[in-house]
Amino acid sequence: MAYLKKSPWLLHYDASSCNGCDIEVLACLTPLYDVERFGIINTGNPKHADVFVITGGINELNRKVVKNIYEQIPDPKVVVAVGICACSGGVFRECYNMAGGVDQVIPVDVYVPGCAARPESIIDGIVKALGILEEKREEMKEKEKQHGN
C-alpha cells in the first residue's frame, strides 16, 4: 500500500442501489472490519473528501447529482464504483431510465464487482484507490513545480 501523508476521507453516495451494496459499505465501518482504525473516515461533505464511493448505476434522476458531487471534491480525487450496478448498470442496465455504470458520467478509477460486493473486496478496492490517489498527488506536485507554483 502506498505511503499516505493524510488520512483518506471518503464520501459514499447511493446512486440507485437496492441498498445491498450500501449495507456492505457500512459493514466496513463496523467493529468487525473497522476501517476507521486506518484513518479512513466516511464524511458527508464532498469538499472534505478524497475518495468518492458510489453504489448503484446512473439513471436520469441522479446523473446531474453524481456529476455535481464529483465536481465539488477537490483534486486529486479517486472514484470507486462498488457493486456490479455501479460498474456497468448490472441487472438494471436494460431499464428504460438507466444510462449504465458510473463511468457514463464521471471517470472511474477502481471497479469493485459483486452483487452485493463483499466488504473484503470493497476494502481491497479502496486500498487500490489510495495508491492511485497518491500517484495523482505526485503528478499534481510535478506539474506545479514545472509551472513554478
Ligand code: SF4
Ligand atoms: S450490485 Fe446487487 S446488491 Fe449492489 S446495488 Fe446492484 S443489485 Fe443491489
